[in-house]
Amino acid sequence: MHELLISEPFLLFLVMGSYLLGVFIYTKSHIALLHPIIISIAVIIGVLKWAGIDYDTFFHGSYIINFMLGPSVVALGYVLYEQIGYLKGKVLSITSSIIVGSFVGIVSVILICKLMNVDHSVIASLEPKSVTTPIAMSLSARSGGIPSLTAVTVVLCGILGGIIGPFILRKLHVRSKVAQGLALGAAAHGLGTARAIELGAVEGAISGLAIGLMGIMTSLLIPLVEKWIA
Known part of the structure; x- marks a missing residue:
């Protein structure tokens, strides 16, 4: 189970899924404090804590997201x-x-x-x-x-x-x-x-x-x- 949680596909899904969840909540509420970034950060931290995944593992598993910041x-x-x-x-x-x-x-x-x-x-x-x-x-x-x-x-x-x-x-x-x-x-x-x-x-x-x-x-x-x- 732990191997699945630290796999690159799961970590990428976690990042993108948490952001899309944040967009959905923000679109429905229109509350500034419920910004998609704030929600996604909270969700990601919660999942990482629950699964016992350290930051280095998360960073390497979702590196493609960080890489795409430049081209964006x-x-x-x-x-x-x-x-x-x-x-x-x-x-x-x-x-x-x-x-x-x-x-x-x-x-x-x-x-x-x-x-x-x-x-x-x-x-x-x-x-x-x-x-x-x-x-x-x-x-x-x-x-x-x-x-x-x-x-x-x-x-x-x-x-x-x-x-x-x-x-x-x-x-x-x-x-x-x-x-x-x-x-x-x-x-x-x-x-x-x-x-x-x-x-x-x-x-x-x-x-x-x-x-x-x-x-x-x-x-x-x-x-x-x-x-x-x-």
Whole structure:
């Protein structure tokens, strides 16, 4: 029985099945806190605990899901191509927004952690919190961080941004589709982009662009900021 539970087909079914269950519940309830990601995480943790499956076994058994994160981000380029007209005359504002957003995200983490005397490995794990998971884990490992902690942090930031991001944008009266897409993609990466796509095609396309630009800018700024603040 245990061999079946740790097999790759079962673990893949667990991941996809729990997410589809989450989508069903969210569609029926329309409650933000019942986001499909939150439900699937709860179901997966419960099953792993019940079956006594450790994280390494689960990760290797469902590795194809993690691998597909990269191609899925690249696929967003097609959505951006369809909305390319919205980028005309906005290149400077988009670029400056990404630079500022990436810089503030990195510096805020470092300063807060230093004030709390947090170990460097934790700081390095939290610095790329606003970057999509594959890039964030790579940056974390390169800086001496803990990739698994980075993955958890990225997911939590994505969930939080996806849930409260649109609400905050409404309260701040941010009506620009480009600004909404940039905010959700830069702060909440993949999950924010999924939420942006629900708002509209333009928001989703710009959010996908923000993911890629944040990955590039964050990878460039982390070494520079660390040297500057250290």
